[in-house]
Amino acid sequence: MPKTQPPLDSTDLGILRALVADSTLTNKAIAAHLGLAESTCAYRLRMMRDTGVILGNRVTLNLSALGFPIQAIIKVRLGSHDAEHVNTLYTKLTQVPGVIQAFHVAGEDDFHLHVAVESPQALRDMVLQHITVNRVVRQTETQLIFEARDGVGVLAQ
Numbered sequence: 001m002p003k004t005q006p007p008l009d010s011t012d013l014g015i016l017r018a019l020v021a022d023s024t025l026t027n028k029a030i031a032a033h034l035g036l037a038e039s040t041c042a043y044r045l046r047m048m049r050d051t052g053v054i055l056g057n058r059v060t061l062n063l064s065a066l067g068f069p070i071q072a073i074i075k076v077r078l079g080s081h082d083a084e085h086v087n088t089l090y091t092k093l094t095q096v097p098g099v100i101q102a103f104h105v106a107g108e109d110d111f112h113l114h115v116a117v118e119s120p121q122a123l124r125d126m127v128l129q130h131i132t133v134n135r136v137v138r139q140t141e142t143q144l145i146f147e148a149r150d151g152v153g154v155l156a157q
Helices: 010-021 027-034 038-050 083-094 120-131
Strands: 070-078 099-104 111-117 137-145
Touching (some): 010 027, 083 099, 083 111, 120 137
Antiparallel strands (some): 070 137
């Protein structure tokens, strides 16, 4: 069970900003950058991991270099909003090869899927073979992504 996180202070936020800017930084490098003792920095990092403030480490992939140059957002609308149907479909959608992220959203759509595929045909096949085959799906709409840029995030100063 996660520990309760005390409120974050400016030191914690400084550590988080450093990691967001460069997730490969070592504890030693973060401590030096912020003028902290290495033990203090290590303790703070451990507490933020233990309490769920830091949820892991991610690798950002160059999808085109891996053979998946086409990215899209697939909007999914359901015909039934029964909790079991929604949860079952949500789980299925996250298991479809090529789905990078699945968002359960409010509004006209029920899900937005960020996907990457190798070709237009593969995108069509994903929709037809993995999404619209689910009886609860009423409609899909696919939007191609021309370009994506990261925002400054929540810790921007």
